[in-house]
Amino acid sequence: MITVTDLTKRYARTTAVDHISFSVNKGDIVGFLGPNGAGKTTTMRMLTCFFPPTSGKATVAGFDVFDQSIEVRRRIGYLPEAPPLYLEMETIEYLRFVGRLKGLSGADLEKRVTYVCDRCAIADVKMKLLGKLSKGYRQRVGLAQAIIHNPDVLILDEPTAGLDPKQINETRDLIKSLAGDHTIILSTHILPEVEQTCERVIIINKGKLVATDSVQNLQARARGAESVLIEVAPRTGSLAAPTAQQRLEKIAGVSRVQLKEERGQGSVFEVESDKGKLVRGDLARAIVEAGWDLNELRPSAMSLEEVFLQLTGSDAAATPEAAPSTDAPAPEAEA
Amino acid sequence: MRNIWIICRRELSSYFTSPIAWLLLTMYSVIFGFIFWNFVAEFIKQGMEMEMMGQASPMNINEQVIRPLLGTSSFLGLFVVPLISMRLFAEEKRNGTIELLATSPVRDIEIILGKWFAATVLYCWIILYASISFVFLFRFGNPDWKPMLVTLLGVFLQGAALLAIGTFISTLTKNQIIAGALTFGACLLLWVFSWVSSYDSSTWAQVMSYMSVITHFDSFDRGVLSTKDAIYYLSVIFVGLFFTARSMESLRWRS
Numbered sequence: 045m046i047t048v049t050d051l052t053k054r055y056a057r058t059t060a061v062d063h064i065s066f067s068v069n070k071g072d073i074v075g076f077l078g079p080n081g082a083g084k085t086t087t088m089r090m091l092t093c094f095f096p097p098t099s100g101k102a103t104v105a106g107f108d109v110f111d112q113s114i115e116v117r118r119r120i121g122y123l124p125e126a127p128p129l130y131l132e133m134e135t136i137e138y139l140r141f142v143g144r145l146k147g148l149s150g151a152d153l154e155k156r157v158t159y160v161c162d163r164c165a166i167a168d169v170k171m172k173l174l175g176k177l178s179k180g181y182r183q184r185v186g187l188a189q190a191i192i193h194n195p196d197v198l199i200l201d202e203p204t205a206g207l208d209p210k211q212i213n214e215t216r217d218l219i220k221s222l223a224g225d226h227t228i229i230l231s232t233h234i235l236p237e238v239e240q241t242c243e244r245v246i247i248i249n250k251g252k253l254v255a256t257d258s259v260q261n262l263q264a265r266a267r268g269a270e271s272v273l274i275e276v277a278p279r280t281g282s283l284a285a286p287t288a289q290q291r292l293e294k295i296a297g298v299s300r301v302q303l304k305e306e307r308g309q310g311s312v313f314e315v316e317s318d319k320g321k322l323v324r325g326d327l328a329r330a331i332v333e334a335g336w337d338l339n340e341l342r343p344s345a346m347s348l349e350e351v352f353l354q355l356t357g358s359d360a361a362a363t364p365e366a367a368p369s370t371d372a373p374a375p376e377a378e379a
Numbered sequence: 380m381r382n383i384w385i386i387c388r389r390e391l392s393s394y395f396t397s398p399i400a401w402l403l404l405t406m407y408s409v410i411f412g413f414i415f416w417n418f419v420a421e422f423i424k425q426g427m428e429m430e431m432m433g434q435a436s437p438m439n440i441n442e443q444v445i446r447p448l449l450g451t452s453s454f455l456g457l458f459v460v461p462l463i464s465m466r467l468f469a470e471e472k473r474n475g476t477i478e479l480l481a482t483s484p485v486r487d488i489e490i491i492l493g494k495w496f497a498a499t500v501l502y503c504w505i506i507l508y509a510s511i512s513f514v515f516l517f518r519f520g521n522p523d524w525k526p527m528l529v530t531l532l533g534v535f536l537q538g539a540a541l542l543a544i545g546t547f548i549s550t551l552t553k554n555q556i557i558a559g560a561l562t563f564g565a566c567l568l569l570w571v572f573s574w575v576s577s578y579d580s581s582t583w584a585q586v587m588s589y590m591s592v593i594t595h596f597d598s599f600d601r602g603v604l605s606t607k608d609a610i611y612y613l614s615v616i617f618v619g620l621f622f623t624a625r626s627m628e629s630l631r632w633r634s
């Protein structure tokens with residue numbers, strides 16, 4: 045649905061997006077992840093034909109964003125960082141205006157307006173001035189205008205930024221429910237968002253592509269090895285953790301054992317093995333042979349956050365916020 | 380064409396839901412009405428004096444009331460134009476709605492024409508609304524309406540031309556006040572340029588004088604429809620809108 049090849053955008057001084065390439069399939073819901081200033085907004089603005097790339101190529105639904113920009117715009121719904129609302133208009137009047145702008149008219153237009161009002165749960169503020177709406181409602185009106193012409197592709201720039209936790213959940217659910225009908229790219233600098241909403245993730249940092257994969261693969265890939273968490277407890281008395289650790293390290297294929305937690309009588313270890321070697325069976329046998337109990341054995345998934353830090357070379361500036369951010373979506377500075 | 384109309388309609392409704400259109404309309408009518416009654420009162424007084432002196436002189440309502448009044452209109456336009464045009468693009472840039480327009484399937488030129496057209500319609504509306512007072516003259520006198528219409532046309536053309544310049548200036552900043560102040564400066568400059576011709580006749584002075592909107596208003600003011608002067612206004616409109624288009628384009632390339 046979307047292909048991006050060597051896309052580059054240079055501003056007067058900075059290179060905001062530097063030769064990134066990726067593609068998005070029809071029906072995907074893709075998270076575009078990166079810390080502030082990574083170039084997410086810039087990339088999205090190129091995809092939505094707000095401005096042309098400095099070099100490189102991008103196509104949406106087979107149309108080039110530069111040469112066939114009107115065709116691309118017909119097929120895209122875009123929610124910029126700050127919802128583009130005319131504050132002196134009423135919600136319904138605004139949606140009609142956007143609908144007409146996107147080529148709808150007559151009964152068709154009215155049908156779509158009613159539909160998006162229901163879908164985005166804004167029917168109760170139809171007659172209100174946009175300037176009087178709360179932030180959550182504004183965001184939903186922003187989403188409503190993006191889907192009004194039933195576009196193939198939805199591009200959402202930080203759709204949950206600046207909302208409170210309840211609104212964030214509502215917005216996420218709304219976005220997920222839209223996934224069936226549209227191909228969605230949403231940007232965020234918040235990791236849990238991607239883990240919760242997206243199937244695939246594209247990570248960029250300082251304008252460069254860092255990784256693009258499914259969320260699961262990425263977690264596994266970053267590890268570069270298999271690892272499991274085990275909880276070991278003795279039948280009687282208490283377990284001497286160092287002894288157990290030594291014992292576990294002797295098992296063939298195990299590369300590292302780390303004590304994670306001591307829980308009452310038992311201990312939790314993280315056991316890493318070389319990639320491709322399955323050591324779970326050996327682990328279990330060794331533990332039982334030592335006369336201990338194996339209370340738990342599960343693969344240890346790395347949180348996306350750890351992956352992210354690992355991939356972007358955990359410098360302080362790139363540390364993403366785990367908690368929902370409170371900063372307002374500041375309008376872009378203009379050169 | 381349809382897109383131009385969609386944009387224009389939204390602009391107009393936005394002018395009227397924000398108080399600016401009503402404010403301009405009221406202020407303009409009050410000032411214009413005041414000047415109107417001044418001219419009329421003076422006209423009546425003169426007429427009575429003449430009668431008392433036993434002179435049946437040819438009094439001309441066109442020359443003595445309508446013409447100076449419409450001259451005033453064209454002058455008041457200098458103040459009205461910046462107030463109308465300053466928000467056109469500056470406001471959209473400030474609150475981010477420009478991203479909606481610029482990523483919708485409409486061409487830049489349609490956006491520009493729609494906005495400029497809305498501004499011109501509002502301007503005409505204000506002028507016409509104030510000109511309702513002329514109806515009184517038709518009841519009490521017998522003015523010649525043809526030169527009056529020509530002068531009105533001149534007022535419109537001048538306004539439309541200045542609005543095209545204002546539209547351009549509005550794309551340069553996201554601060555409405557700055558856009559308004561710059562437009563007012565530009566209007567005033569194009570006004571005072573006509574003064575140089577009175578003491579200087581060098582080529583430069585001639586060029587400046589030619590550029591002045593006032594120089595070209597003269598013929599319309601006298602009730603003469605001059606193609607040459609109409610072409611001047613049309614070219615200013617064209618150049619203004621052309622620069623607006625370039626400015627929007629560079630906005631896309633730069634920002």
Ligand SMILES: Nc1ncnc2c1ncn2[C@@H]1O[C@H](COP(=O)(O)OP(=O)(O)O)[C@@H](O)[C@H]1O
Binds near residue numbers: 079376
């Ligand atoms: N209009 C602009 N002019 C100059 N530099 C800009 C402009 N917009 C963004 N930048 C710069 O480009 C980089 C990427 O910005 P952006 O795409 O907004 O990042 P993100 O959306 O990921 O936070 C930043 O370093 C930012 O300062």
Ligand SMILES: [Mg+2]
Binds near residue numbers: 081084085086125
């Ligand atoms: Mg951004």
